[in-house]
Amino acid sequence: MSKLILIRHGESLWNKLNLFTGWVDVPLSERGIEEALKAGELLKEWKIDVVFTSELVRAIQTAMLVMSKNTSGVPKIEHENGKMKDWGIVYGEHGKNYVPVYKSWHLNERYYGKLQGFNKDEAKKIYGEEQVLLWRRSYDIAPPGGESLKDTAERTIPYFKEKIIPELEKGKNVLVSAHGNSLRSIVMHIEKLTKEQVLKLNIPTGVPLIYEYSEGKLERVGYLYEWGYDKSLHIE
Numbered sequence: 001m002s003k004l005i006l007i008r009h010g011e012s013l014w015n016k017l018n019l020f021t022g023w024v025d026v027p028l029s030e031r032g033i034e035e036a037l038k039a040g041e042l043l044k045e046w047k048i049d050v051v052f053t054s055e056l057v058r059a060i061q062t063a064m065l066v067m068s069k070n071t072s073g074v075p076k077i078e079h080e081n082g083k084m085k086d087w088g089i090v091y092g093e094h095g096k097n098y099v100p101v102y103k104s105w106h107l108n109e110r111y112y113g114k115l116q117g118f119n120k121d122e123a124k125k126i127y128g129e130e131q132v133l134l135w136r137r138s139y140d141i142a143p144p145g146g147e148s149l150k151d152t153a154e155r156t157i158p159y160f161k162e163k164i165i166p167e168l169e170k171g172k173n174v175l176v177s178a179h180g181n182s183l184r185s186i187v188m189h190i191e192k193l194t195k196e197q198v199l200k201l202n203i204p205t206g207v208p209l210i211y212e213y214s215e216g217k218l219e220r221v222g223y224l225y226e227w228g229y230d231k232s233l234h235i236e
């Protein structure tokens with residue numbers, strides 16, 4: 001039985017400032033680094049065969065900090081094109097002894113459009129709590145000039161089906177390091193959540209969410225904490 005480990009990046013410098021971030025490429029805060037290292041500690045002994053991250057540095061940092069604690073092998077970013085691909089080839093025996101890391105914009109955070117850079121509380125004052133909640137948590141209402149969760153799913157789900165599921169089918173344990181809303185779209189798909197349920201789905205930063213894959217099905221094990229599993233998604 002293979003395992004799917006989903007992780008939302010640790011707190012970023014803009015999460016800390018309470019700013020809409022989306023595709024703005026800001027790194028982890030010190031607390032975010034600690035969260036990622038803590039997750040790595042919990043997953044230390046787990047065999048991780050392949051890693052997928054978004055193209056944004058906060059998710060890449062999180063994946064790398066988790067892997068820095070892991071005993072499965074050295075993570076190596078597999079660049080797709082040109083010299084980054086050709087000149088990154090390893091010729092010695094260590095050419096086989098690594099954990100491949102694939103980066104893709106398909107896993108990037110929801111594009112927050114005109115809200116990027118705005119303070120979330122300021123936005124509530126200007127547009128009202130209800131409107132801001134709809135932009136942030138609804139399924140098909142897009143923030144101004146940005147992506148709804150439905151739009152986000154149109155790029156995350158094909159990638160999930162075409163790149164991530166085949167690795168699970170091969171019996172590999174997969175780590176996916178991504179974002180609040182790109183992961184909400186993936187969890188919505190896996191769990192077949194309704195629009196009403198996804199409105200309440202919030203994924204905490206830096207906490208591994210574990211699924212087991214067998215015979216084409218993904219079963220939730222739960223969020224992994226030091227004390228054990230929280231089996232609930234807390235959407236009721």
Ligand SMILES: O=C(O)[C@H](O)COP(=O)(O)O
Nearest residue numbers: 019020021022109136180
């Ligand atoms: O892009 C952002 O601002 C955050 O990563 C997620 O935003 P949210 O809390 O509105 O889902």
